[in-house]
Amino acid sequence: MAAAVTSPVRSEVLSLFRSFLRTSRQFSDYNIREYTRRRAADAFRENRALADAPTAAAAFAEGKKQLEVAKRQAKNTMFHATLLTKMW
């Protein structure tokens, strides 16, 4: 009854990882930037061994959600930074 779930393709996974790295660049705070990179690298490496399709697909979907969170945070950081520069 459940729809067939497919694992993400390798290139999709690497592309998602690259998106995390690009997003983390937008953080001007060194600590946040490095944490985002490190966390993404660790999570992707940890999940690499996931063998069955549903678990891998779920991890990939979770990764995409986390990317959206990170992108929103990066936008807020830039917004606040812009506010500060305008105040000065």
Add this chain to the structure above:
Amino acid sequence: MAAAALRPAILRRIRLSPSPSFSQPFAAAAAAAASHPHALARWLSRPMSSHDAHLTREEVVDRVLDVLKSHPKVDLSKVNPDAHFEKDLGLDSLDTVEVVMAIEEEFKLEIPDREADKIDSLPLAIEYVSNHPMAA
């Protein structure tokens, strides 16, 4: 006249400095130039040139090697201009993505995904950067 040629070079150095001090551009330029010996050598040898954009192949090779050497998982003894990231340097696909991103940052480039996916070795990385008109 010389100032016009030096200005872009100085401005480039200020961007490179982690904490630019706008009241001391020359101090920042000297500090940043010291950490980028190739840039300093280039800057000194062509003071009158207003076209300062092109990188020599040697400089590209040296800088790409440096990027690889700064990656924590790379075996330094195996780094050479012919090395393949995964076969020779023991990196995995995630490390390769990190390395290509580091190369983007070193040369101030933005490499599209379909091109980045093809770069899996030093020769390819060096080739890509050397052929890129915007590499700095």
